[in-house]
Amino acid sequence: MKRYALLLLLLILSGCSGANYSGVTEIPEPLEEIKDYTNEPRQNGSLWSGRSDSLFADHKAENIGDIVTVTISEQASATKEATTSTDKSSNWNAGMPNFLGLENSDIIANNNLDLTNLINANVSNSFDGSGRTVRTDNLSASLTTQVVGRYSNGNLKIRGGKEVTVNNEVQIIYITGIIRPVDITSANTIDSEKILNARISYTGKGVIADKQEAGWLGRAVDYVWPF
Numbered sequence: 001m002k003r004y005a006l007l008l009l010l011l012i013l014s015g016c017s018g019a020n021y022s023g024v025t026e027i028p029e030p031l032e033e034i035k036d037y038t039n040e041p042r043q044n045g046s047l048w049s050g051r052s053d054s055l056f057a058d059h060k061a062e063n064i065g066d067i068v069t070v071t072i073s074e075q076a077s078a079t080k081e082a083t084t085s086t087d088k089s090s091n092w093n094a095g096m097p098n099f100l101g102l103e104n105s106d107i108i109a110n111n112n113l114d115l116t117n118l119i120n121a122n123v124s125n126s127f128d129g130s131g132r133t134v135r136t137d138n139l140s141a142s143l144t145t146q147v148v149g150r151y152s153n154g155n156l157k158i159r160g161g162k163e164v165t166v167n168n169e170v171q172i173i174y175i176t177g178i179i180r181p182v183d184i185t186s187a188n189t190i191d192s193e194k195i196l197n198a199r200i201s202y203t204g205k206g207v208i209a210d211k212q213e214a215g216w217l218g219r220a221v222d223y224v225w226p227f
Helices: 003-018 106-110 207-211 216-224
Strands: 067-094 117-149 158-166 169-179 189-190 198-204
Touching: 067 158, 067 169, 067 207, 117 169
Parallel strands: 067 189
Antiparallel strands: 067 117, 117 158, 158 169, 169 198
């Protein structure tokens, strides 16, 4: 009984540890600390200050705190097939018709031993295996992000998220990565395929998400089940 009680306790503990994992991405807040805006001094005899709110100025993201919209269109498809076939066959025959005259002894004659065919063995082994995996992913969305860093070469680090709640079901999309200002369009948008080290997550929590996950006891049994 002590063994069964200990096994049950281990199942409960392992199940509880797995139940704490939600797999839901949390959006950090704030993305970037708010900084006070100060007007840059103009050069004597020049109206250009390096930053302008003119209608004719380029309003693409270029500084920390600016926003840029990312058009997410990710499509991934992979197929892998493998086939393995092996076959091995061996045959051994051994005999000793003459051995120091002992082949004429009474032991050999009385037992009707055939010294020309002492050992005869056959071994055969074969294996056939095949496998195939197919995976297809599609994600389309539009997400506005914020510039949270600027590198010395001009590249920008962006980060942003969006949380939508419908009928107590929360859907969260989060993205971070590095972009080049030259890839930003005149509409201040950029395609997700042009983001370096892009990390895009689309997660959710709620009743629907809970129904897609096995119960904690089932996960515990799968975790400790040896077969």
